[in-house]
Amino acid sequence: MLELLAALLGTYYxxxxxxxSQRLARPAVSDDGRRGFIIIQIDGLSYDHLRAAMQAGxxxxxxxxxxxxxxxxxxxxxxxxxxxxASQAGIMFxxxxxxxxxxxxxxxxxxxxxxxxxxxxxxIQQDLASRNRGILSGGSSYMNMFxxxxxxxxxxxxxxxxxxFFEGLRGLGFLVLFALNPxxxxxxxxxxxxxxxxxxxxxxxxxxxxxxxxxxSRMFPFLRVMSSVVMREIQTFSVTLDLFRGVPAIYTTYxxxxxVAHHYGPLSKPAMRALRAIDSRVRTIxxxxxxxxxxxxxxxxLSDHGxxxxxxxxxxxxxTLGEVVHELVGRSAALREIYSAQQPANLTAVYVQQELEAIxxxxxxxxxxxxxxxxxxxxxxxxxxxxxxxxxxAAPSDVVISSSGSLSHIYLCARPEQLQLSxxxxxxxxxxSSILSHxxxxxxxxxxxxxxxxxxxxxxxxxxxxxxxxxxxxxxxxAYGAWAQRQISRLASLPNSGDLILIGRYDPExxxxxxxxxxxxxxxxxxxxxxxxxxxxxxxxxxxxxxxxRASGIYHLFTQQYGMA
Numbered sequence: 039m040l041e042l043l044a045a046l047l048g049t050y051y052x053x054x055x056x057x058x059s060q061r062l063a064r065p066a067v068s069d070d071g072r073r074g075f076i077i078i079q080i081d082g083l084s085y086d087h088l089r090a091a092m093q094a095g096x097x098x099x100x101x102x103x104x105x106x107x108x109x110x111x112x113x114x115x116x117x118x119x120x121x122x123x124a125s126q127a128g129i130m131f132x133x134x135x136x137x138x139x140x141x142x143x144x145x146x147x148x149x150x151x152x153x154x155x156x157x158x159x160x161x162i163q164q165d166l167a168s169r170n171r172g173i174l175s176g177g178s179s180y181m182n183m184f185x186x187x188x189x190x191x192x193x194x195x196x197x198x199x200x201x202x203f204f205e206g207l208r209g210l211g212f213l214v215l216f217a218l219n220p221x222x223x224x225x226x227x228x229x230x231x232x233x234x235x236x237x238x239x240x241x242x243x244x245x246x247x248x249x250x251x252x253x254x255s256r257m258f259p260f261l262r263v264m265s266s267v268v269m270r271e272i273q274t275f276s277v278t279l280d281l282f283r284g285v286p287a288i289y290t291t292y293x294x295x296x297x298v299a300h301h302y303g304p305l306s307k308p309a310m311r312a313l314r315a316i317d318s319r320v321r322t323i324x325x326x327x328x329x330x331x332x333x334x335x336x337x338x339x340l341s342d343h344g345x346x347x348x349x350x351x352x353x354x355x356x357x358t359l360g361e362v363v364h365e366l367v368g369r370s371a372a373l374r375e376i377y378s379a380q381q382p383a384n385l386t387a388v389y390v391q392q393e394l395e396a397i398x399x400x401x402x403x404x405x406x407x408x409x410x411x412x413x414x415x416x417x418x419x420x421x422x423x424x425x426x427x428x429x430x431x432a433a434p435s436d437v438v439i440s441s442s443g444s445l446s447h448i449y450l451c452a453r454p455e456q457l458q459l460s461x462x463x464x465x466x467x468x469x470x471s472s473i474l475s476h477x478x479x480x481x482x483x484x485x486x487x488x489x490x491x492x493x494x495x496x497x498x499x500x501x502x503x504x505x506x507x508x509x510x511x512x513x514x515x516x517a518y519g520a521w522a523q524r525q526i527s528r529l530a531s532l533p534n535s536g537d538l539i540l541i542g543r544y545d546p547e548x549x550x551x552x553x554x555x556x557x558x559x560x561x562x563x564x565x566x567x568x569x570x571x572x573x574x575x576x577x578x579x580x581x582x583x584x585x586x587x588r589a590s591g592i593y594h595l596f597t598q599q600y601g602m603a
Contacts, residue, residue, distance in 0.1 A: 041484060044216045064190070067176070067284040067332065074335040075600065076277065076327060077129075077318055079182075081122060082296030082343025083313065084567035085113035087304045096310040099321035100339065100574065109574045112581075115518070116343045117573045117588025118525040119445055119562045122291075123162070125342035125507025125571070130173055130186035130289070131166035132597075138535040140442035141376050142560055143449045145456075150376050151439065151534075156198035159183055163196035171331035173596045177287030178280050178552070180273040186289060192276060193269065193389050204396040209423055236311070270294060274319045281323075284332030287600075292316045296345070300557045304345045304567070339574040342589070346566030348444065348553035351478050351542065359446055359478075359540070359554050360439045366472050367437050376440040425443050439575040440536070441554035444544075444563030447536025457537040459484040459491060473540065478552045479514055480565070481541035485532055490527040501527050515565070521587060522564055528588075541565075 044571045056477045071072025079086075088111070092101040101110040116125045119139045129133040141488040163184045166172075172187030184196035187496055191197035229300045245469045261425055280288050294316055299309040303410035320339060328334045352358045367373065371550035438449040462469060462484065474482045474493055482493045489502035497509025501523060513519035530536055544565030551568075552562040561568040571591070573583060581595045596602065 069332050074286045074333045077338045079291040083341040083346045083568045086567045087573040097317045099317050112573045112583045113570045114583045114586050120343035121562050122342050125589040126183045129592045130315050130589045131591035132170045140531045141440045141535050143438045159195035174287045180290040202396045211311045224449045231330045299559045303559050341571040343558045343561045344567040345561050346568040348551045348560045351554050373437040387509040410440050438549050442562040443560035444542035444551040446554050448538040450537045461488050480543045483539040490530040
């Protein structure tokens, strides 16, 4: 009877999604004999934090998969910088060299770059695609930084503006879409309202307890609802639709945990509740994956990096890092600090506006006035002008500080090339020693005649063809110091890394870092759970993940597994 019920359900869903696929102009994909795969990325979730969430009951489906041995949970190291753009570039294209941080500065052009700028993401993707084939060739990308050569890319920065969910869907098509999903349509409104009320309660509670920096931006509640509910439901629906279409490769990212954890902490109740909602969507996708489809599918659940609790530098010391450095280099020198720019969630407003415009185009008056008014409201109240969010070029004589989490690059623009430590000493004799003596700084990294020099208050490590150590090893604070040494040397060798690279203070006992942004949990630097991502695989996937040192290693495992090499 169960087998008969499963067959009937499979037939029903196949017919239902075939009709929806037709209405959305997404044709079925022919069977080419390939085994398909689905990658579900939970942004910012560390290996340790997932295990804690499983024990606390906030990831019940993922816990069941592990306990029943249907999937195995593995830790892996994404490398430095531990950011979504660098990790996804490595996973999808096998190369992340163009990305030294989430934000960086080009001394030759005088232009600051941030990965959430679509033009920056598209330029990086073109560069990466010219070197290697993406793992999503012929597949789909949803809510990602890059598309991995996917044929369909929705809400993906590297393919910004290429496709829209409601594009080409007209009046009757909308009715069919919602009629075939009445429960999903009704629950979406309820979930959005619940998310908004939850955010309001959490903000009031945090304000009363004064325990965390409150996200006081007036647009944060709206963006949280859109990214944690509306976009989440659209991407889940799109993935399930692709399963019935027979798409060979699917990659989707859920940002809800990362967005909330930055403000409240990775183990806070708001972050854990966001994770529980994502766990429910993983369960939905996994349930549909097990039905009979055009091709069998392997499931991967991974994160791009972890997240470490922190204390903001400015909150701890009363000044930003830029203000500290400005005093050291002299007030006469023009200095520019880049530590806050458009975040991925802010792009949700742009995506929403585009979808509303697509809906408006699908209706005739008077029905088209509703999406028109909504799009106008979004445009008036939220940052949908991408040009205004881009960083302005700085003067060549500026000192530029670009920070991402507990990682900061300092660019001394007196000369266009990367400076040696001796050059920096000649320009600013006390700069390096003064920065190093600051209690909020753990490591200062520079270059000396082809060698990477890692300085801490306790010692100096010089890395080249051989290694020289003076005093105590600066990387003794972490158990995987040899890995960190290799990652730091690689970071220092990248063409757009700063003349000096700083890593904020790390306390191994409390597992906290000092963050150069106004966040209470961060990633991108070094120390704590941010260094360890997670990967869940099915038992027949036997990968040597312990040997993976950064995200590009995951790319090679996928290409070998699915014959893309």
